Amino acid sequence: MNKVLTTIKNLWKKFVDNFIKMPLRVMAHPVIGYTEFKEDKKGKLSVAIGMVIIYALITIIRYNADGIIINANDPTKFNSLKLLVYTIMPLIILSVANWSITTLMNGKGTMKQILTMGGYSYFPLIFVSIINLVLSNVLTVSEAQIITLLTVIGVVLMVYMIFMGLVVIHEYGVGKAITTIVLTIIATAVILFIALLIFDLSSQIYGFIYSLYKEIVSRYF
Amino acid sequence: MKKKIYFLSAILVALLLIPNLVVNAASYNYDFFKNPVYSSEGLAYKDTVYFSDTILNSTYDVNTNPLIIRKQKNTYIDLSNIFVDDATSKIYILDGAATDGGKTPIKVKTSAGEEVANISKNSAVYILNNEFKMEFSFDVLRISDDVKDTLLSYYGLPLVDENGNPTDGSIFTKAQIESTKTIEQPDRRCPFFLADIEGSGVYENVAVCYGAEGIFVSGKYIYLADTFNSRIFRINTMYNDIQDNYVVDEVFLTPNDITFYQIAIKEDQSTKSVFLPSKIAVDGDGRVYTIASSTYQGIVEYKPNGEFNRFIGKNLVSKRSWWTFLLTEEQYNKLALNLPSQFTNLVIDDRNLLYATARPDQAATTATEMIKLINTSGKDVLKRNGYVTPDGDINYSTYVKPAVTGSSIFVAIDINKSRIYSAVDQTRGRIFTYDDEGNLLYISGEQGSLSNTLKNPVALSYFTKGEEEYVLVLDKGSKSMLVYETTEFGKIVNAATDLYLNNKIAEAQTKWEQVVKMNSNYELGYVGIGKSILRDANKTSDKDEQLAKYKQAMEMFELGHNKQYYSDAFKQYRNIILKDNFSIIMTGFVVVLVAGVTLAILNKKHRNDVARAAREAVENRE
Known part of the structure; x- marks a missing residue:
């Protein structure tokens, strides 16, 4: 019994340390935080993935559970897989784009570090989302500005965390960091373009093979 | 043998009856999410006059x-x-x-x-x-x-x-x-x-x-x-x-305006447009309003003595695409002229306001503001508070060819005494009925070459005979006049709208309850019921009853997706709850605050003690 309690206590301590204390420290003291994150291996990929999954879950819950004052989602069009992809895909694509740019520009960060940093930067959004979920059910329309304000604060903190993360992890100056960010956006556009091209082409190839199959089936069977 | 014949003839009769039962196309309406949902018919075909x-x-x-x-x-x-x-x-x-x-x-x-x-x-x-x-x-x-x-x-x-x-x-x-x-x-x-x-x-x-x-x-x-x-x-x-x-x-x-070709001056007719007065409306003082085809200045207004007075209610031009600044002047001049859309019909109400229908703007991406309520200063004052704007069909294809493509084009409009207006759409032969607030009440009619469908509608008018209200639609294509009668459902909706307009909200509630019973998809009905309950709740003094009524009103507004009224009800509800539990909430808050501060102080003291002990330990060792 005591053993179980100790295990739970340890797990809880681990959770608080990894999921709350560390991100908070990174947010409050980005330079020291990210240095520890990188040098002392305090940033964990598992935690980052956990963060993203938590955020995706909250997004899925919020789709239906948000209060009527901000909720304009059609419950008949609820698709949890789509929401999951929409939260995870930007992180992966942006990380790949950033990695491919920074490796060419003497960035010191590895792919793993970039992904981890991206995952940690979801922390303020998670926090704000939970608060908004509660607030949207207890506020009126005229007070809904608070929710907008909190969302903006969350996004600004996220951007701040990403920016400082890029600076520290790649050991860049501010100017170079901004340049890489602009290039990252261009690289993302290129990736999306290629992805669309592949989707379109593959659907065309599928269409071709399907019509070929139909032709054969109609002729010989 | 005889039995068999009876049986077969019964089947035959049943088969003949089935198409009559099936032929009525299901009417629809748009919900809060702009999805088409099944709805009862408000106007039903009654007769054709050839x-x-x-x-x-x-x-x-x-x-x-x-x-x-x-x-x-x-x-x-x-x-x-x-x-x-x-x-x-x-x-x-x-x-x-x-x-x-x-x-x-x-x-x-x-x-x-x-x-x-x-x-x-x-x-x-x-x-x-x-x-x-x-x-x-x-x-x-x-x-x-x-x-x-x-x-x-x-x-x-x-x-x-x-x-x-x-x-x-x-x-x-x-x-x-x-x-x-x-x-x-x-x-x-x-x-x-x-x-x-x-x-x-x-x-x-x-x-x-x-x-x-x-x-x-x-x-x-x-x-x-x-x-x-x-x-x-x-x-x-x-x-x-x-x-x-x-x-x-x-x-x-x-x-006598520069826009029009003046026969007295014998101008060059190719550069001026000839005045072609199309639809007309006359106000209580005898001022004549007319839509002149092929002019873009708006509606022509005459004084009662036959003199031209002014243009009112000009349609606005939509902005050109942002990339046109890249074009050279020559290329720019080759672009199609960006003209304001033309009016198609107008009707005047008892307040001397003009209800006008206009074609959709060609240059705009979405067809909007096709129905206008023009006041005496020429401004559009139509309320558009419904789930969808009063612009006919919201979901339509622009490219799938076998289906009818494009937005609705209203060709005629009329208003009844409860300020409910109906407009007929030429694209799909449908009649859209809206109330004064801009809510879409019901959609009726369909396109086709049958005697009960519209081929090329050109005019629409309300017609009251005794207690019954009809809508007459003139069809140029089939050279006939189609008579639509208000259905039981339509009558109740109209009555509820009329009662609400006259501030008889409690009476309107019973009507809306009937509406919701007939058509549970009718979101507007729930809002109507909610409004009445909310009013009741504000009047009652008994707290428990008030609380229950606010809760009920909130449910209704949630079903009707009306966040403004929901907030009004919820605010009252929340206030009552907060007032009732003020002591508990405040006590809890103070306790948490005190506990937090105490813990923080204790924690700091404890840490200081540990640090001091450590320091002393180090000093002692030295």
Whole structure:
């Protein structure tokens, strides 16, 4: 019994340390935080993935559970897989784009570090989302500005965390960091373009093979 | 054997009945998420009135009426407008006859003496009673001497002949009378002529209309827009106080404005647009409003004395795409002109506000503001508070070819006494009915070539007979008038809207409850019920009852997706809860605060103690 309690206590301590204390420290003291994150291996990929999954879950819950004052989602069009992809895909694509740019520009960060940093930067959004979920059910329309304000604060903190993360992890100056960010956006556009091209082409190839199959089936069977 | 036959015939009857049950297309409405949802029908097809039948089978004897010269049996009907005079409950149908092939002989006096001229393309007005039977019709208009003089001076014709006698219609030639060219063209038809319409040898000055598109009845006056002849006639039906003495006693000619071609100056017609008054509306003071085709300045307003006053309610031009700054001036000039959309119809309500329908803006990505409520300063003041804006169909394809593509195009509109307005859509032959707030109440009608479908609707009007309210839609394509009756569902919705408009919210609640029972998809109904419950709750003093009612109202507003009213109810609900539990909440808050502070202090003290102990330990070791 005591053993179980100790295990739970340890797990809880681990959770608080990894999921709350560390991100908070990174947010409050980005330079020291990210240095520890990188040098002392305090940033964990598992935690980052956990963060993203938590955020995706909250997004899925919020789709239906948000209060009527901000909720304009059609419950008949609820698709949890789509929401999951929409939260995870930007992180992966942006990380790949950033990695491919920074490796060419003497960035010191590895792919793993970039992904981890991206995952940690979801922390303020998670926090704000939970608060908004509660607030949207207890506020009126005229007070809904608070929710907008909190969302903006969350996004600004996220951007701040990403920016400082890029600076520290790649050991860049501010100017170079901004340049890489602009290039990252261009690289993302290129990736999306290629992805669309592949989707379109593959659907065309599928269409071709399907019509070929139909032709054969109609002729010989 | 006999049994078998009975059985088979029963099956046959059942099979014959099935299509009748199935044929009614399911009506729909749009919900908060702009999805089409099934809804009950508000207007149901009742009857079709074919004009050839009406004219032939009516008890009204055409031959006794001197004001109609058309050969009735070969009538080529080219319906263009409808007007219902609520005071007398008579229906005025306008037959433009712009494509009339038939010719009607009439005895006229020309400059060459007495002759027989063949008139063609003369518009006619049919007046029906509330049984849809023809009571009277006319296509020849007697004109008063004042109007004759106005026309003579406007067209630069001599007012007196060489003997010093006032001129009359005999100055025109037979060719001018028979001409089918518009009146503003150089070798024009004559503005009026001298004819013996009674066959009694008495010649009178008369005028005929060509391609008339607008009709309006106000008291004893009938206003008629003589479209291709660029003028509007005011017909006094009681001229000299004689009953049914139809004489034109005022004429509204081309506005004296730079926009229009002025015959007096003999301008180059290719650079100016000829004034073509289409639909007309007249306010209580006798001001005439008209839509002139191929002009973009807005609705033309005349003073009651026939003078042009101003343009009101101009449609705005949408912005060009941002990338046009890349074009050179030459390329830019080659782009299609960015013109404001044109009005298609207008109607005036009892507050002298104009309800106008406009074509969708070609350059805009989404069709919006196709129905406008124009106030006296020319501003659009239509309320658009519904789940969807009053622009007809919201979900439509723009490219799937077998289906009808594109947005709705409203061609006619009318308003009833509860400020509910219906507009008919030419694209899909549907009638959209909205209330004063802009909520879509119901959609009815469909397109097709059957007797109960609309082919090419051109005009719409409400028609009240006793307690029943009908919607009459004039179909140019099938040369008929379709009569739609308000269904049980439509009646209840209308009644609820009317009660709410008159601030009888509690009575409206029972109606809305009936509506929701008939159609649980009807979100507007839930809002109506919620409003009434919310009002009740504000009145009650018992706290528990109040709480329950606010909760109920919140549920209703949530079902109706109305966040504003939901917030109003929720605010009250929240206040009651907070007030009741104020002591608990405040105590809890203070306890948490005190505990937090104490813990923080203790924690700091503990840490300080540990640090001091460590320091002392280090010092001791040294």
